Amino acid sequence: MINVLLITFLITLFYVAIANRLLTYVKVLAFQGVLLFAVVFIQLSEINTLNLILILMETIFFKSIAVPVFLAYILKRNKITREAEPYLPNFMSLIIVTLICVITIVLVNSIKDNQLDKIFFVVALSALFTGLYFIISRRKIITHVMGYLIIENGVFVLSLALGSEMTMLVNIGIMLDIFVSVLVLGIFANRIGDTFEAMSVDNLANLKD
Amino acid sequence: MFGYYLILILLLGTGTLINRNTSIRILLLIVFLATQTAISIYGYLHLNTTELGGNFGYDSLGVLFLVVLTVLSYTTIFHSYVYLQHRKDSSIQQSMYFSALIILIGAMTSVYLASTIGIMWVVIEVTTLSVAVLIYHERTHLSLEATWKYVFICSIGITFAFVGIVFLSKALQEEGSVNLSFTDIPGHLQNVNIFWLKLAFIFMLVGFSTKMGLFPMHTTTVDAHTVAPPPISAFISTTLMNVGFVAIFRTYSLMAHTSILPWMNQILLWCGFLSIFVSTVYILRVNHLKRMFAYSSLEHMGLTAIGLASGGIGYFAAILHMVLHSFVKASVFYQIDQVHRVFNTYIIQKTGSYFKKNLTGALVMLLVFVSITAMPPSGMFVSEFLIFRSLFESHKILVFVLILLLLTMIMWALGKNIFSMLFLPPGEPDDHIVKINPWESSTQFILLTAAIYLGLNPPSAFVQLINDAIMLLPK
Numbered sequence: 001m002i003n004v005l006l007i008t009f010l011i012t013l014f015y016v017a018i019a020n021r022l023l024t025y026v027k028v029l030a031f032q033g034v035l036l037f038a039v040v041f042i043q044l045s046e047i048n049t050l051n052l053i054l055i056l057m058e059t060i061f062f063k064s065i066a067v068p069v070f071l072a073y074i075l076k077r078n079k080i081t082r083e084a085e086p087y088l089p090n091f092m093s094l095i096i097v098t099l100i101c102v103i104t105i106v107l108v109n110s111i112k113d114n115q116l117d118k119i120f121f122v123v124a125l126s127a128l129f130t131g132l133y134f135i136i137s138r139r140k141i142i143t144h145v146m147g148y149l150i151i152e153n154g155v156f157v158l159s160l161a162l163g164s165e166m167t168m169l170v171n172i173g174i175m176l177d178i179f180v181s182v183l184v185l186g187i188f189a190n191r192i193g194d195t196f197e198a199m200s201v202d203n204l205a206n207l208k209d
Numbered sequence: 210m211f212g213y214y215l216i217l218i219l220l221l222g223t224g225t226l227i228n229r230n231t232s233i234r235i236l237l238l239i240v241f242l243a244t245q246t247a248i249s250i251y252g253y254l255h256l257n258t259t260e261l262g263g264n265f266g267y268d269s270l271g272v273l274f275l276v277v278l279t280v281l282s283y284t285t286i287f288h289s290y291v292y293l294q295h296r297k298d299s300s301i302q303q304s305m306y307f308s309a310l311i312i313l314i315g316a317m318t319s320v321y322l323a324s325t326i327g328i329m330w331v332v333i334e335v336t337t338l339s340v341a342v343l344i345y346h347e348r349t350h351l352s353l354e355a356t357w358k359y360v361f362i363c364s365i366g367i368t369f370a371f372v373g374i375v376f377l378s379k380a381l382q383e384e385g386s387v388n389l390s391f392t393d394i395p396g397h398l399q400n401v402n403i404f405w406l407k408l409a410f411i412f413m414l415v416g417f418s419t420k421m422g423l424f425p426m427h428t429t430t431v432d433a434h435t436v437a438p439p440p441i442s443a444f445i446s447t448t449l450m451n452v453g454f455v456a457i458f459r460t461y462s463l464m465a466h467t468s469i470l471p472w473m474n475q476i477l478l479w480c481g482f483l484s485i486f487v488s489t490v491y492i493l494r495v496n497h498l499k500r501m502f503a504y505s506s507l508e509h510m511g512l513t514a515i516g517l518a519s520g521g522i523g524y525f526a527a528i529l530h531m532v533l534h535s536f537v538k539a540s541v542f543y544q545i546d547q548v549h550r551v552f553n554t555y556i557i558q559k560t561g562s563y564f565k566k567n568l569t570g571a572l573v574m575l576l577v578f579v580s581i582t583a584m585p586p587s588g589m590f591v592s593e594f595l596i597f598r599s600l601f602e603s604h605k606i607l608v609f610v611l612i613l614l615l616l617t618m619i620m621w622a623l624g625k626n627i628f629s630m631l632f633l634p635p636g637e638p639d640d641h642i643v644k645i646n647p648w649e650s651s652t653q654f655i656l657l658t659a660a661i662y663l664g665l666n667p668p669s670a671f672v673q674l675i676n677d678a679i680m681l682l683p684k
Contacts, residue, residue: 113402115383128372135365144361151368158372162379174327174371177334181364184338188345188357195353204354207432209495 002042006123009035009157010101013130016150017093021082022075025146026068032153033063043160058175067149067182074142074186078193085139085200093137100129120161127154141192141199145185152178211260211322214248218315226308229300234307238286241311248318249279256677259324263390266324269677273528274321274455277535278448280659282314284652288440288543291649295550302346306438309342313444320452325390326374329456330367333420336452337363343441344433352436355429362429363419370416370456373409377463380405394463395681406469413460414476421453423514424484427507434503439549442499443542446506447535454513454531461517465682477518482608484511489615492622498548498555501626502541505581508619509534515612516596523599524679529664530592536660537580537589540653544573547650551643552635557626561635569647571631576657578627582620588664 012028012035019025037059044051074080086093104125108118131151135144189199196203221241228234252267252275259266289310293303316335323329337360345356378389380401388394398406415426422430430450434442461473488508495501509530516527545555547570552560564571580587600609663671 111404113404141357148361148364148368151365155368155372155375159375162375162382174331177331177338180338181334181360184341184360185357185364188341188353188360191353192357195350204357206351207354207358207435209491209497209500 002039003119005035005039005042006119006157009039009153010123010126013101013127013150014094014097016134017097017130018090020084020090022080022084022140022142023072023082025084025143026071026075029071029146029149029153030064030068032150033059033065033068036063036153036156039157039160054171054175058171062175062179063149063153066179070182070186071142071146074189074193078190078199080140080142080193080199084143087137087139093133096133096137097126097130100133101126104129117161120157124154124158124161127151127157130154139200139202141189141201141204144201145182145189148185149182210251210255211248211265214244215315215319217244218311222308222311222315225311226304228304231300234303238307238311241314242283242286245279245282245314245318249275252322264325264328265319265322267322268324268391269674270455270458270528271321271323273532273671273674273678274448274451275318277451277532278314278317278321280656281444281448281535281539284539284543284656285440285444286310287652288443288546288649289438292438292440292546305342306346309339310441313339313343317448317452321455324392326377326394326459327389329459330371330374333370333417333452333456334364334367336420336449337367340433340441340445340449344437344445346438346441347436349436355432355436359429359433362426366416366419366426368416369412373412373414373416373460376405376409376412380409391459391463395466398464398467401467403467403469406464406467407472410460410464410469410473411476414457414480417453417456417460418480419453421450421457421510422507423453423457423480423510424487424507427484427487427510431500431503431507434499434506435497435555439499439542439546442503442545443539446503446538446542450506450510451531451535454510457514458517458527462682470683474518474520477514478605478608481511481514481518482612484508484514485612485615485619489618489622492619495622495626496557498545498557498560498626498630499542501557501623502538502545502581505619505623506534506538508616509538512593512596512612515608516592516599519596519599519603519605520682521599521602521684522595523603524682525675526592526595526599528675528678529667530589530596533588533592533660533664536656536663537577537587540573540656541577541581543653544570544577544650547645548574548630550645557630558636560630561633563631566642567645569650570645573650573653573657574627574631576654578623580657580660582623586661586665588660588662591664 009032012032016025016028040055040059104122108121128151131147131154134147134150193199221237225234225237252272255267256272257268293306313336316332316339319332320329320336323332341356341360344359345352381394381397384397384401419426430445433445437445464473485508488504492501492504495504513527513530516523516530547567549555551566580589583589583593597609
């Protein structure tokens with residue numbers, strides 16, 4: 001079951017690569033949050049209430065509701081055109097994301113560690129690099145924030161893969177930090193939208209020597 | 210005690226944000242400075258104890274940089290006050306400025322004192338968010354651009370650092386330990402899988418170097434310097450870089466007793482060398498005063514990384530260099546505020562005859578030139594000399610020669626620009642005279658003298674703190 005969910009997660013990355021409209025990106029991000037919740041829920045060995053609330057907060061509330069709503073609000077407020085405007089055609093994007101996946105699969109298979117849960121690892125690293133690729137290849141500032149969120153999801157899967165046990169305090173801190181940074185990035189994206197006509201990275205090339 | 214400190218910081222931060230009355234604001238800032246002083250004295254008196262369930266602790270490295278931060282808090286708040294008075298900012302803007310400043314100082318204190326790697330990660334992200342408000346203070350297009358880049362790149366960097374932490378905890382897990390405190394980790398790292406350790410180190414180095422401003426993540430820090438208010442540039446260049454240094458130093462010392470030590474040294478050496486190289490390339494053609502000193506910070510961070518990489522006396526020299534650099538670089542940026550008020554520009558070609566316009570400021574600049582290029586009697590001469598000695602002792606002669614060449618070029622470029630500002634007449638003559646109160650420069654003289662004193666005749670308590678901090682590293 002977990003494998004199915006993780007592979008669905010991987011497929012969402014391909015879907016983003018060929019998606020044209022920004023609202024699709026937002027929906028995919030929300031869907032990824034639900035998938036992550038299901039993965040964590042199945043993986044939990046023992047359910048204690050506090051842990052469950054924390055995970056619910058982190059995945060469903062934060063990743064699937066709060067952030068997508070906030071992003072949709074920014075899209076609407078700044079009257080951003082619906083297209084994602086990538087530098088490369090969608091077909092190339094698809095090929096590049098596929099290449100990233102293939103490379104991570106080869107890479108992970110070369111690791112000599114029999115305790116390793118390979119599928120988690122492949123999905124996590126693919127999400128990380130795909131997120132970076134989206135940041136590089138999209139012109140709009142808001143898509144940069146979405147790329148950042150995909151990276152965050154990848155890191156989330158990675159920490160599941162390695163079963164790292166952070167203390168409760170650290171977990172809450174991490175959650176809050178990410179939440180606030182998305183908020184701050186959103187606020188500045190708004191400002192950029194107000195100051196310049198279009199929220200494009202082309203406006204952000206004045207600081208240089 | 211530390212719990213009370215955090216609560217008080219939050220209260221003072223909110224209080225400053227809400228308050229609109231000038232005298233109450235000054236009162237709140239005085240209370241804040243008193244709190245900051247109290248925590249550093251308390252920390253020094255309770256060395257090697259932990260608090261809040263072992264999440265924070267007063268170790269030598271943390272306390273040393275905490276004291277530096279406390280000293281610089283006094284001067285930065287003073288110069289911020291002067292800066293805001295001259296800009297005639299509205300009360301709301303002043304409130305936001307000081308509130309963010311208080312939270313930033315509190316977050317930096319927490320980074321220095323954090324004793325588990327997870328907590329350190331969380332508070333480093335808080336420093337990014339609070340300094341973003343300060344960088345954006347002038348509300349121009351350029352500051353918007355720089356703030357966006359800074360927050361975005363730092364967030365990505367800090368995510369990379371988190372990936373590194375996850376790899377580290379994977380390595381630890383195979384050993385059966387899930388405790389991520391700095392004192393417990395080294396004991397569990399003897400037999401772990403080297404592959405995970407290497408991955409962890411490289412990711413954490415890249416992540417934390419967004420804060421330290423090391424190559425390859427230096428660009429956003431340089432941009433942030435350019436647009437931030439000068440007192441905040443002083444902070445970004447000193448205490449915030451110390452934050453990155455503390456994080457990298459702690460990561461390094463965690464893994465210093467494993468077999469990847471030579472490999473780590475190699476990576477740090479390359480990072481340091483490339484930092485100096487990049488800074489030389491840019492400093493030779495730069496024409497913006499603040500960017501020039503930002504690149505000079507990049508150079509000094511490179512030297513520190515090389516000190517770490519060389520080992521032996523290099524560890525001592527690296528920490529000493531960071532402390533002295535903090536004092537010198539802070540006074541540079543406080544002085545740049547005065548320069549900006551006199552000439553109303555940061556472009557070096559448009560400045561000139563600074564000696565005639567502001568005698569005390571020009572003296573500070575002259576002293577700064579001597580200090581920053583590490584000519585005797587500057588304190589940094591001592592630390593750079595020790596770094597070179599460690600390079601020599603670890604038989605890296607080629608690197609040593611190359612770095613000396615690059616440093617000579619940097620010295621020439623700094624000298625050319627600073628002396629043209631001090632002595633040559635300005636490109637376009639202007640008649641408006643701005644009077645600068647000479648007493649404003651007193652803090653800069655104090656800091657520069659402190660840097661000379663600490664370098665040439667370090668008090669035994671200071672040496673003791675540094676020696677304690679590097680005690681656990683291999684000889």
